[in-house]
Amino acid sequence: MTTGADAETPWHEVATLAQLDPDFPIGIEVQGQKIGLFLLGDAVHAIEDVCPHAYALLSQGFQEDGVIECPLHAARFDIASGKCLTEIGQRDLHCFPVRVQQGQVQLQLQRQAKDRA
Ligand code: FES
Known part of the structure; x- marks a missing residue:
């Protein structure tokens, strides 16, 4: 998705x-930033890969129904x-334009502002 590009x-x-x-x-690293790449339908999404809670890699978690669950303490x-x-x-x-x-x-490394309402 190129929104925010x-x-x-x-x-x-x-x-x-x-x-x-x-x-x-899958987890990748670009200029020191760990980013997770996700395929939902035919759309690719790029979001930060490090869980804010205790720094597990979300790309090693469990993906289901458009949700990623952290492998360590199950944040979703x-x-x-x-x-x-x-x-x-x-x-x-944080999401990245992809x-x-x-x-x-x-992808672009600047973070994408999304409506989180
Ligand atoms: S490290 Fe992700 S929920 Fe604790």
Whole structure:
């Protein structure tokens, strides 16, 4: 999804679409930022990968019905919006603009402001 993309900000190729699985996210690191890539339907989402509670990697968690559950203490987050769904998660996750071009998944590192209402 390219919502929040900035024409001035470079895109980073981080994976191929073929690497993504609708049931299993993958974790990547771009310029020191750990980011999780998720496939929901035919849309790719990129959200911060480190759980705000105690720093487990969410990409090693359990993905189901558009929600990622932290593998350590079961905080749950909405993948499309980054919204925190359980108190233990502490806060919403930052999302990153992402797009797919010729089978390559690309993202921008600036964080995306989303309506969390
Ligand atoms: S580290 Fe994620 S819920 Fe505790």
